[in-house]
Amino acid sequence: MNAGQTQTLTIAEKISSGYILKDELGEKAFIQKIFADESWEIGAEVEVFVYQDDGNLKATTEKANAEVGEFAVMTCVQSLPTGAFMDWGIIKDLFIPYKQQKSKILEGKRYLVYVYTDEATGLTTGTTKFKRNPQYENLPYRNGDRVDLIMMNESEIGWNVVIDKKYIGLVYASDVFKKLYPLSDESGYIKTIREDGKIDVTLQAQGFENVDEFKQKIIDKLNDNYGLLYLSDKSSPEEIKDELQMSKKNFKKAIGSLYKDKVIDIQEDKIRLL
CATH class of the missing domain: 1.10.10.10 (Winged helix-like DNA-binding domain superfamily/Winged helix DNA-binding domain)
Structure with missing residues (x-):
């Protein structure tokens, strides 16, 4: 069972406070009654988001802002010396340790966050530290494909952007024809996938x-x-x-x-x- 991801589980048991769900290997997760449907029956399959809470696996039918391996803009709901809690879009907040903060995260502010599984702890974690223009392999795009963008930051050569919540690319300044703002959503198009695995994006479609x-x-x-x-x-x-x-x-x-x-x-x- 993969914490931090949406998956299909089987209803194994109904209890007073909710349901016990299990995967194909028999691993279990608990879902509260408030997130379940009254029509659920034992043996039926349901699509849920699985998360960790105090060492236990739990599930919800709420949609998280981002799953493991994805970026999203999140608001800080609590900032502590040890780290910050971000509104994840579900009942559970996402924790960003202090060492994973590019700069001090402040309560009430919005930040671009990447969700990953910490190798040392096995916990689903957030970070605001990520590479600019990383190299990719086997990208699922062709030139001209329409994509959803999150504007990251402006540099001397253009704008760094997040593509479809999963990849980082670049919009060159010569392809920018309107005022842009950090953390805003835009539509774009794949312009070039370079030989080094970097992605160039344009805000306007090419061709007729x-x-x-x-x-x-x-x-x-x-x-x-x-x-x-x-x-x-x-x-x-x-x-x-x-x-x-x-x-x-x-x-x-x-x-x-x-x-x-x-x-x-x-x-x-x-x-x-x-």
């Missing part, structure tokens, strides 16, 4: 397959500006970025498609909605 998104953005901006937008294919990348939060490359693709569809007229210094 997502040009409709940019076309609609331009149309919305035209409608907001009485059918006129003082941008053209001669405008600088900075002007386009400030006005539309997109690259000049995507802008040119979008207005070219809109012109072909006879939706806009492209003039020397502006575009006009027809």
Whole structure:
């Protein structure tokens, strides 16, 4: 039975305060009645999150913010000299020892936390110390795949990001076209998986397959500006970025498609909605 993970267990016994669940090897975990369903029957299988509590395995139908091997943004609910307790999204808080804190964790503040199993104690633990741009093998992505991002921090070359709660990647500054904030959620796309196993991400889709998104953005901006937008294919990348939060490359693709569809007229210094 893997603590810190969601798994399917079998209902082995019903007691006054809840249920005893077991895995295929017969290892048991207790779940309180308040997290169980009245329709549960002995022998049925249920999906639960397993955690440790005072040396015992317990289970809950609540969804944890992150499982072992995942990142999540968590709020500190109590800070002590020995460590900090983080809101894990379940009845049990996640403990981060003081030595696993990149900087002192303060009560009420939000932090990016990685959940792992401590080899020395066997306990599910959190840390705010993790490598930037680590190398990976056998990644489940192809270039262009859409992913969910957590913004980590800005550096000289761009933004470090968490990809799908599991991997760390990089968005280069040249691919950033809007204001970003640490710990915020964004959508992104796999740009390149490098030979060294590092992941480059972009915030905007590449190619013509997502040009409709940019076309609609331009149309919305035209409608907001009485059918006129003082941008053209001669405008600088900075002007386009400030006005539309997109690259000049995507802008040119979008207005070219809109012109072909006879939706806009492209003039020397502006575009006009027809």
